[in-house]
Amino acid sequence: MKNGHDRPVNSVAARVVSRGESFDYHVDEKHADSELPLSIRPPTDLELCLPGFLNLAGVKFGRLIALGISAETKARWVCKCVCGYYVLRTAKAIKAGAKGSCCNRCKLLANAKSAEYFRRTGKRVNSEDFL
Ligand SMILES: [Zn+2]
Known part of the structure; x- marks a missing residue:
């Protein structure tokens, strides 16, 4: 138990705890956002020749800003959130600009x-309104 609770606060909590359920958020290591800057590479000559290629560096969408093409993950752009975390997004997601x-x-x-x-x-409020 957290925060000094040595026993469940009510019967519902007792049932949940006895089943071994946990509501802690478990981050999927493969898709975890990074606190450290992710490596970026410049676009290759081949990419620059592609008719559909757009340099999306500097594009803002939602709380994210695209920084550059990921050097480690294929077909992903490195984006920085306003909170300071780095995430990977596809060019399609950046162009959609949700x-x-x-x-x-x-x-x-x-x-x-x-x-x-x-x-x-x-009252139900869309969680996007709290961003
Ligand atoms: Zn964030």
Whole structure:
């Protein structure tokens, strides 16, 4: 138990804990956002010759800004979230420019805020409004 609770706070919590369920967020290591800057490479000559290729560096979408092509992961652009985390996105996602684009951390925080708002007011609000 966390925060000094040595026993579950109610019967529902007791049932959940006895089943061994956990609501801790487990990050998928393969797709985890990075606190450290991800390596970027310049576009190759071949890419520059492609008719559909656009240099998306500097494009802002949602809370993200595209920095450059990922040097390690194929067909992904390195983007930086306003919170300081680095994420990988496809060129298609950048071109679509979704308003609610953000890193996983910001998304989880917005979901938590939305859930708390619902608990307090009983009104459903889209979690994107808390970004
Ligand atoms: Zn973020």
